[in-house]
Amino acid sequence: MGAHGVLGNEPESLDYSVHEAWNEATNVYLLVILVSFGLLMYARKNKRKIMRIFTLPPTIGSSPEPNFYDSLQKVRLRQQLEMYSLARKFEQQQQQGQTDSVQLSME
Numbered sequence: 132m133g134a135h136g137v138l139g140n141e142p143e144s145l146d147y148s149v150h151e152a153w154n155e156a157t158n159v160y161l162l163v164i165l166v167s168f169g170l171l172m173y174a175r176k177n178k179r180k181i182m183r184i185f186t187l188p189p190t191i192g193s194s195p196e197p198n199f200y201d202s203l204q205k206v207r208l209r210q211q212l213e214m215y216s217l218a219r220k221f222e223q224q225q226q227q228g229q230t231d232s233v234q235l236s237m238e
Contacts, residue, residue: 174181
């Protein structure tokens, strides 16, 4: 019974500050987990906005990356210019051929 008396006195002498500190710590951990989960969900939805923050701003002199349609338009314009120049050369050669034939016939 002497041991029972010692155990009986124990609950009165227990320090509940440890339990309070543990409760506060678990509350903080739960809050951190919930906030990080919320940030993860936000990051999944707004990945481009977040990545835009970490990318370097483009320099004034150069364009960031060429637009696909702009490059297609440039290729098409180049093809049209090449065809025009070939047509002009062909026309000039035909005109020279006609003038040569005229000159030959006059002689």
